[in-house]
Amino acid sequence: MALRLSYPFGLSFFSPIRVHNRPIRACTFFARNQIETHKLVKEVRERLERDYSTLPVGRNGRDDEEMILWFLKDRKFCVEEAVSKLTKAIKWRKEFGVSDVSEESMEEIARTGKAYVHDFLDVEGRPVLIVVASKHFPAKHNPVENEKLCVFMIEKALSKLPDGKEEILGIFDLRGFSTDNADLNFLKFLIDVFYYYYPKRLEQVLFVDAPFVFQPLWQLVKPLLKSYASLARFCSAETVREEYFTEATVPADFRD
Structure with a gap:
């Protein structure tokens, strides 16, 4: 699933900001930020694949990058905590049968x-x-x-x-x-x-x-x-x- 990223803090793409007292364009800052975020998503995905290979894949599974990003945000981008919480959530979805609940069954x-x-x-x-x-x-x-x-x-x-x-x-x-x-x-x-x-x-x-x-x-x-x-x-x-x-x-x- 394609990963969608949004710009934080409400800044526009071309808003000027300063780093170490030097002005840079927001697009440069966010490009770096996106690269770091992609790295963290990839790290979580690889950890799940290595340590929890029996977990489901696909939508809301261990390789769903949007879901991984969602839990990374929740855990303030701490990989260890995101892996732990995401693992519990994916297991729960499978055991609860979330994908089996439908308009007809309800x-x-x-x-x-x-x-x-x-x-x-x-x-x-x-x-x-x-x-x-x-x-x-x-x-x-x-x-x-x-x-x-x-x-x-x-x-x-x-x-x-x-x-x-x-x-x-x-x-x-x-x-x-x-x-x-x-x-x-x-x-x-x-x-x-x-x-x-x-x-x-x-x-x-x-x-x-x-x-x-x-x-x-x-x-x-x-x-x-x-x-x-x-x-x-x-x-x-x-x-x-x-x-x-x-x-x-x-x-x-x-x-x-």
Whole structure:
């Protein structure tokens, strides 16, 4: 798979910068940066081939250079840490059967409407994954099917990423949430999935119109998020309408 690189720090290709007090063109700096990044990707790929040759290849496999780059970025370009985390992620994808989860296999549980990927991007150009908490009943729904639906929706949202975008927006619609909808085990699964297997893919999470009964659950979940708790924003449905979508793209559930 071809490796796509983007320029960091928001600088333009020809922005002048200085190194050791000497002005150089940004294109020269980034060319060197790209060369170093290619070397690191190659190093991770060769390590995986040498030490983990039984891992799958192809899309989301040990030779997928885009996936390798994604995990290198997450691990601040530390090869050792990227290899360790990527190995765990590829093994998990195989054991979980991510490639076997499809629209057809998820049809029944998806019919509950508890989660869906919005047809339109938000104003920042991000795919939007919406969870309707009031339609989630852990006592009635199969937990394995819930986990598969979660992964399927993440994969679907990521497949809608436009060029230049790497992260999605998550919206938890908490209107009508009650203790019957509370599911700490599922939230722990969701946190692990985004931390270990889809790192740096969730840019922000909106908790919309959270009722008082949600607060005890949030107090249990927040410590598990650690630094990722900063991604969370509690807001109203009105905020979702006005700040994240246009009149034409706002989800039907959030229209006036």
